[in-house]
Amino acid sequence: MRKEVLIVGGGPAGLLLGYRLREHGIDYRILERGKIGQSWRAMRTGMVLLSPAIPGTDWTSLTLRHPIWELPGVRKPFPSREDFLCYVEAFSREQALAVSENVAATRASVVPGGFSVETSGGEVSCRFLVLASGASSVPRFPEIPGIATNPHVLHSHDFVHCMAYAGKRVLVIGGGNSAAEIAIELSGASRVTLSTRGPMRYFSETGELEDIRGASESLLKELIRFGIVRLREADPAVAVAQRRVRFLSGDEREYDWILCATGYVPSWIPVEGGELRAGPNGYPLISPAGETTVPGVYACGSLARFNRRCAFIHGFRNYVEKIFWDIADKR
Numbered sequence: 001m002r003k004e005v006l007i008v009g010g011g012p013a014g015l016l017l018g019y020r021l022r023e024h025g026i027d028y029r030i031l032e033r034g035k036i037g038q039s040w041r042a043m044r045t046g047m048v049l050l051s052p053a054i055p056g057t058d059w060t061s062l063t064l065r066h067p068i069w070e071l072p073g074v075r076k077p078f079p080s081r082e083d084f085l086c087y088v089e090a091f092s093r094e095q096a097l098a099v100s101e102n103v104a105a106t107r108a109s110v111v112p113g114g115f116s117v118e119t120s121g122g123e124v125s126c127r128f129l130v131l132a133s134g135a136s137s138v139p140r141f142p143e144i145p146g147i148a149t150n151p152h153v154l155h156s157h158d159f160v161h162c163m164a165y166a167g168k169r170v171l172v173i174g175g176g177n178s179a180a181e182i183a184i185e186l187s188g189a190s191r192v193t194l195s196t197r198g199p200m201r202y203f204s205e206t207g208e209l210e211d212i213r214g215a216s217e218s219l220l221k222e223l224i225r226f227g228i229v230r231l232r233e234a235d236p237a238v239a240v241a242q243r244r245v246r247f248l249s250g251d252e253r254e255y256d257w258i259l260c261a262t263g264y265v266p267s268w269i270p271v272e273g274g275e276l277r278a279g280p281n282g283y284p285l286i287s288p289a290g291e292t293t294v295p296g297v298y299a300c301g302s303l304a305r306f307n308r309r310c311a312f313i314h315g316f317r318n319y320v321e322k323i324f325w326d327i328a329d330k331r
């Protein structure tokens with residue numbers, strides 16, 4: 001198969017770029033290793049988004065011409081994971097986007113006139129290659145001695161439901177949104193401790209994007225105040241030996257489970273014959289139009305850190321336009 005533009009990843013960014021390309025009659029295909037919106041399918045059932053979606057404050061919709069809040073039954077102002085999945089499904093089907101589901105790209109090579117991409121469904125060649133494979137599929141673990149290969153340690157990515165931890169002592173490592181949400185969810189069922197590297201930060205106090213706790217901020221504060229969630233603020237774990245954890249303060253405690261809510265490492269397929277360089281933050285180095293250090297290869301969506309806002313849909317949706325125009329201009 002030969003395509004003008006090949007997009008790796010059928011998440012929000014890949015779908016949005018596909019929509020723009022289709023609108024302008026540019027030949028493209030999106031490869032998705034799972035189903036449309038696969039990263040969101042892997043998230044916890046019932047999870048509520050951090051980004052609001054109501055007329056006037058819409059951080060979640062892919063385009064403002066197709067807003068999520070127009071779907072009947074969407075939870076407002078913060079949609080649920082299920083709302084969002086229905087939305088991307090509907091968007092993709094209604095816009096008749098060219099998506100091949102259950103096809104994973106494994107590697108790309110630079111060839112004359114573009115790229116050859118190996119996939120689980122055979123080889124595809126293209127002139128432009130867009131990496132829209134996201135930044136939330138490879139869990140990041142903290143570099144604490146005793147964490148690696150410890151059977152009592154897991155990542156928030158693998159947390160399904162509090163039921164599995166009923167009656168257990170659980171240490172949640174992290175001070176971000178996932179840590180907050182999981183601590184809240186566990187609080188009725190387990191004995192939860194939340195350990196953070198630095199002082200707790202809340203959006204209502206800092207106004208900073210990273211500090212958004214969505215619907216959970218006040219609930220978490222209350223649980224901490226009641227002592228139902230024990231907070232070890234700025235007292236990170238420094239060493240772990242099986243269930244035993246030593247904290248910076250010198251205190252040592254035992255837990256049944258140590259749950260790391262410590263984010264993800266960005267990753268993408270290798271591009272042979274080109275040097276795709278990453279910056280100090282681990283993300284691909286990109287031009288102002290999203291082109292990586294390999295001419296013709298673009299990073300799109302949450303994988304393209306034009307700025308810190310690009311972790312969110314409202315941050316990257318305008319940059320998807322830039323990538324689209326750059327490709328359109330170069331044809």
Ligand SMILES: Cc1cc2nc3c(=O)[nH]c(=O)nc-3n(C[C@H](O)[C@H](O)[C@H](O)COP(=O)(O)OP(=O)(O)OC[C@H]3O[C@@H](n4cnc5c(N)ncnc54)[C@H](O)[C@@H]3O)c2cc1C
Nearest residue numbers: 009011012013033038039049050051105133134301302313
């Ligand atoms: C817990 C959590 C909560 C979040 N909450 C919000 C929120 O409320 N609001 C918000 O705006 N953002 C939120 N985000 C960020 C969110 O992930 C992004 O906004 C959005 O999903 C990024 O879109 P994307 O298309 O760049 O990446 P993704 O959604 O990750 O999509 C990438 C797609 O690429 C596919 N893929 C990867 N590798 C390959 C391959 N080799 N071949 C084929 N397909 C591949 C994946 O299966 C996936 O479907 C959250 C992230 C996390 C982890």
